[in-house]
Amino acid sequence: MAAATHQTTQTGQDEVTDLSKQYDTPMGLAHSTMQTLKDRIKLHYDLASDYYLNLWGEHIHHGYWATDEAKAKDTKEVAQVNLIRLLLEVSKVSEGARVLDTGCGIGGTSRFLASELGCTVTGITISTKQVEMATRLTKTEAAKQIQGDDKTVTPDADGFIALGKGKVRFIELDAEKMGEYFASDAGTFDAVWISEALSHFPNKALFFQNAFKVLKQGGKLVLADWFKGEGLDQTQFDNDIKPIEDGMLLPPLCTQPDYVKFATDAGLKVFHEPKDISKDVSKTWDISWSLVQNPSLWAFAFSQGRDGIAFLQAFRAMRRGYSNGSFRYAVMSFQK
Numbered sequence: 001m002a003a004a005t006h007q008t009t010q011t012g013q014d015e016v017t018d019l020s021k022q023y024d025t026p027m028g029l030a031h032s033t034m035q036t037l038k039d040r041i042k043l044h045y046d047l048a049s050d051y052y053l054n055l056w057g058e059h060i061h062h063g064y065w066a067t068d069e070a071k072a073k074d075t076k077e078v079a080q081v082n083l084i085r086l087l088l089e090v091s092k093v094s095e096g097a098r099v100l101d102t103g104c105g106i107g108g109t110s111r112f113l114a115s116e117l118g119c120t121v122t123g124i125t126i127s128t129k130q131v132e133m134a135t136r137l138t139k140t141e142a143a144k145q146i147q148g149d150d151k152t153v154t155p156d157a158d159g160f161i162a163l164g165k166g167k168v169r170f171i172e173l174d175a176e177k178m179g180e181y182f183a184s185d186a187g188t189f190d191a192v193w194i195s196e197a198l199s200h201f202p203n204k205a206l207f208f209q210n211a212f213k214v215l216k217q218g219g220k221l222v223l224a225d226w227f228k229g230e231g232l233d234q235t236q237f238d239n240d241i242k243p244i245e246d247g248m249l250l251p252p253l254c255t256q257p258d259y260v261k262f263a264t265d266a267g268l269k270v271f272h273e274p275k276d277i278s279k280d281v282s283k284t285w286d287i288s289w290s291l292v293q294n295p296s297l298w299a300f301a302f303s304q305g306r307d308g309i310a311f312l313q314a315f316r317a318m319r320r321g322y323s324n325g326s327f328r329y330a331v332m333s334f335q336k
Contacts, residue, residue, distance in 0.1 A: 038126070038174070040307060041200055041249045045127035048311075051300070055291050058108035058137060059084075061196045061224070062281040062329060071280075076287050083224065083281070083331075084112055087195065090272040091222040091333035093117075096166070097190035100124070100182070100214060102175050102207075103197020107134030107168065111141060113193070115164030124173040134170040138163060176203055179210035189214045195224045202251045204259070208266035212336055221268060221334040228253040229326045240317060240326040247314025249307070256330050268334035278329045282322035289315045 052060050056076070063079025064086055065071040070079070093099070095117045101110045104123030107130075113119040125131060138161050143151040145164070153161060160167040173181055175197070182189075192211040201207050211221045228241045245253060256274040264270070292298075292312055302309055321327025 038202070042126045042128075045125070046129040048304075048308075050129075050133075051297065053106060053133065055288070056080075058106060058111070060105040060108065062284040063287075064277060064280055065283055066277075066280050071283060076284065079283075080108075081112065083195075084109055086277070087193070087222050087224055087331055087333075088117075090275060090331055091191065091220045092271075093119075093191045093193075093220055093222060095119070098188065099191045099193055100178070100189045102178065102192060102194040103200070104130070104134065104170065106130050107138055107170060109193065109195060110134070110168045110170070111138055111163060114166030114168040115141070118165030120160065120166055121168040123168065123170045124175060124178060125170070126172070126174050128172055131170045131172045135161075138168055138170070176201060176206055176210075179206075179213045182214050186213050187216050189219055190216060191220045191222055193222045196226065198223065198259075199226045199248075199250050199253060204254065205262050205265065208262045208268065211334075212266045212268055215336040217336055219336050220271060221263065221336075223259065223333065224331045225259070225329070226250075226253065227256050227259075227328040227330060229328050230255050230257070232326055236324070236326045240321040240324055243317035244314055244321060244327060247310040247312075247317065249311075256328065256332070259332065263334045268336055271333040271335040272331075274330040274332040276328055276330045278322055278325075278327075281329045282319070285315055285318045285322065289319060 057080070059077070059080035061080060062083055063074075063076045064083035065074055065079050066082065066086075070082070074082070093113075097113075097117070097119045099110075099113055099119045099121045101107075101113070101121055101123040104110050104125050107123050110121040110123040114121050123134060125134070139153040142153045142161050142163050145162075146153070155161050155169065156167070159169040159171075161169065192215060194207075198204060198207060208221075215221065226244075228237070232241065241253060244250065256276070260270060260274065292315060298309075298312060300308070318327060322329075
């Protein structure tokens with residue numbers, strides 16, 4: 001393989017590098033079945049989560065740069081925590097809450113809620129690897145709190161690890177089965193938290209129904225996600241949205257009003273209307289596109305087959321979609 005240089009061409013936000021041209025692949029292919037898509041998502045996160053940790057750190061979600069000053073000086077790590085703080089602001093989740101972190105990744109948000117707010121957090125993910133990584137990272141963080149030479153961290157009888165003022169555990173679980181899995185805990189969670197995971201779910205209406213089941217009366221559903229813009233024509237969809245759905249392993253993307261309807265149909269009330277923050281998170285993909293200009297990363301993606309390359313190529317589509325306004329990002333919250 002020839003060494004790749006970092007020359008680029010730029011059209012709006014559709015930057016092409018020598019690496020991306022070298023690994024060009026057809027985009028916009030359809031998924032076969034929803035179960036096949038789930039299997040591909042699980043495999044993707046099992047294989048790629050170590051790379052996610054190296055690229056993005058412990059928080060596998062967008063950063064939030066709310067002001068010009070923040071855009072100029074805040075690191076992605078600071079911006080990622082600021083997104084969590086924004087979700088707390090729009091949901092008013094309180095200290096000490098019992099939280100179900102759905103699609104928890106490698107546990108960054110779960111650990112933040114436990115250590116900073118004293119929450120009792122159960123994180124669920126479809127990925128075996130992510131459960132292992134989240135537990136390991138949590139034990140490493142918890143060990144720093146232990147006085148003396150023995151830094152052994154032992155979970156309690158329910159699998160929770162004490163962290164700061166709270167505690168956290170991680171479970172491998174298909175989120176579409178959470179209503180059944182937590183049937184004995186129905187009506188006991190103060191909050192269901194889901195950040196950039198619901199877009200992966202084939203049956204989104206089922207998720208809102210399950211969230212209603214597990215929440216206690218007055219409990220909150222806290223949500224951040226990716227959306228397609230409203231009223232797109234076929235050309236906009238084909239150029240900007242289909243490559244994102246393909247590369248990011250997504251079933252058809254929804255609009256923001258779609259989520260509101262799913263929630264209200266499930267019996268939830270709007271607590272905070274969708275807040276579109278697209279212009280304040282899009283910098284995430286400028287940073288990400290720069291970070292992935294690494295020949296070894298593209299070689300790894302190539303070794304994983306077409307899905308690996310399509311994933312990296314989708315970074316360009318994300319930047320283009322944000323620039324064109326066809327791809328959106330919003331936070332919102334609902335209450336039982």
